[in-house]
Amino acid sequence: MRFSIIVLCALICLFVILTEARQKKVNRAASRSLAVRNGNKKQRSNVRQRNGNKPSAKSKNLKKRRPNAGKKKKKSKNLAKKNRRKSNSAKNRKAKVKSSSTSSSSIATLPLDFQQNFVRTTDNLRSEKAFLARRYGFGFAKTSGTARLKNTANMEYTCKLSIGTPKQRFTILPDTGSSNLWVTGPQCKSKACRKHMRYRPTKSSTYIEDGEEFEIEYESGALAGYLAIDTVSIAGLTVTNQTFAMSSKEPGSTFTTANFDGILGMGYKSISVDGVTPVVQNMCAQDVISPCRFAICMKGGGSSSRGGAIFFGNSSTSAYSGSNSYTYTPVTTKGYWQFTLQAVYVGSTKVSGSVQAIVDSGTSLMTAPTAIYKKINKILGCKETSSGECWMKCSTDVPDVTMVIGGTEFVLKGKKMMLKVKTSKGKTVCISVVTEVPDEPMILGDAFIRHFCTVFDFANNRIGFAATTYKT
Structure with a gap:
């Protein structure tokens, strides 16, 4: 048993010795092979060093047979260099783009095309505006405008208005005391x-027939006609499908001497004849103006350059009022532009407490109930006539008149309470700007608006009066 174990151990040792010897033999063979390869490389290197750059015999013979080969070779080299430069340039451009697009700042350089001699047109601009409006949900439409007023002898303030396509131009009277638009008709x-x-x-081309009969009566005149529908433009603003009236009868002398072709009513719809929606409310409904309001500034004097203006969609009246600061008071009845006038003073004398009043741009004077009218004229020192006027000498010293609105005092200088007129005999006299109407409300016409720009605010149902007056 012991002998068997000794034999097994001897065999194992012999196997290990033989294996190690074989591995050493393999390693020596590999080392010799590597040395041979290295030696061959060194030998070839030495050969190259000994030969240097000398041309071979074959090369010399070729050079003798082809005397122009050098020139051709030079051209070939130049062409090769040129091609390499182009190739390197293209590679550099690609490398730059790749470098830019993969840099840490994530900046990519992209070429933009530029069209030479491009002419921008209004169509280009309109298309771009339409694109922006659709993308961002807003519009570029004009939402305010200004109509210049012409003053005729401090009695009539008129401006321009157009109807139809193409536009037919008219001179109209802006009237906050009514709500219909009408102009002279073709059959009158x-x-x-x-x-x-x-x-x-x-x-x-935009006319639409309506045909409904129309009648309206003013304090100073009346007319009849028919309704029609068309496009209306004023102050650079356009309202489509606006209903208005074409007069067929204008009886009496009221409109004969007038310097206007029609009237633009600017009051509430509730007082509109036949329930027609007024122009300004249609401006608001069609988003033609924003906000829904307008302001009127009237100037004294007789020249058109000093006539004043109507501001649609805004109340930036500082050029006329000296300030954009207003005192506002609520509309008490949505028909006329009616509000509460808190008190009236002539000089230091209080002639009226709280009373209803209307701002009416279609009336040249001011009116007052009988009791207030008599108190005012007594202090002014004028003489009442049978025709309802109160005359005085133009040299009369007249006290100031103060009206309290919204807690603010608005002072009309005494001289502004007189209006120069000529009699039938050609004599110049002065009359009081206040005339008599038996009952309330009082009416503040051009004689008042001329000194205080007024805002008519549909959006908030209020009236604003400029806190600063101007000289006329």
Whole structure:
């Protein structure tokens, strides 16, 4: 048993010795092979060093047979260099783009095309605006405008208005004391109509026939006609499908002597004849103006350059009022522009407490109930006439009149309470700007607005009066 174990151990040792010897033999063979390869490389290197750059015999023979080969070789080298430069340039450009796009700052350089001699047109601009409006959900439409007023002898303030396509221009009277728009119609035979511009339905491509009969009566005149529908433009603003009236009768002398072709009502819809939506409310409904309000500034004097303006959609009237600061008071009845006038003073004498009043741009004077009218004229020192006027000498020293609105005092200088007129005999006299109306409300017409720019705010149902007066 012991002998068997000794034999097994001897065999194992012999196997290990043989294995190690074989591995050493393999390693020596590998080392010799590597040395041979290295030696061959060194030998070839030495050969190259000994030969240097000398051309071979074959090369010499070729050079003798081809004397122009050197020149051709030079050209070939130059061409190769040029190609390499182009190739390197292209590689550099690619490398730059790749480097830019993969840099830590994530900046990519991309070429932009530029069209030479490109002419920008209004169509380009409109297309771009339409694109921006669709993308960001807003519009570029004009939402405010200004109409210049012409003053005729401090009695009439007029401006321009257009109807139809193409536009037919009219001179109109802006009237906050009514709510309908009308102009002289094509079939009117009255004397007043013959003196004014007529609306021609057949010349407008946007005219729509309505045909409903229309009648309206003012304190100083009346007219009749028919309703029509068309596009209306004023102050650079356009309202589509606006209902208005074409006069067929303008009886009496009121409109015969007028310097306007029609009237633009600017009151609430509730006092509109036939329930027609007024122009300003349609401006608001069609988003033509924003916010929904307008302001009127009137200037004294007789020239058109000093007539004032109507501001649609804003109340930036500082050029006329000296300030954009207003005293606001709420509308008490949504028909006329009616509010509460808290008190009236002539000099230091209080002639009225709280009373209802209306701001009316279509009235040149001011009115007061009988009791207040008599108190005012007594202090002014004027003489009442049978025709309802109160005359005085233009040299009369007249005290100031103060009206309290929204807790603010608005002072009309005494001289502004007189209006110069000529009698039928050509004599110049002065009359009080206040005339008599038996009952409330009082009416503050142009004689008041001329000194205080007024804001008519549909959005908030309020009236604003400029806190600063201007000289006229």
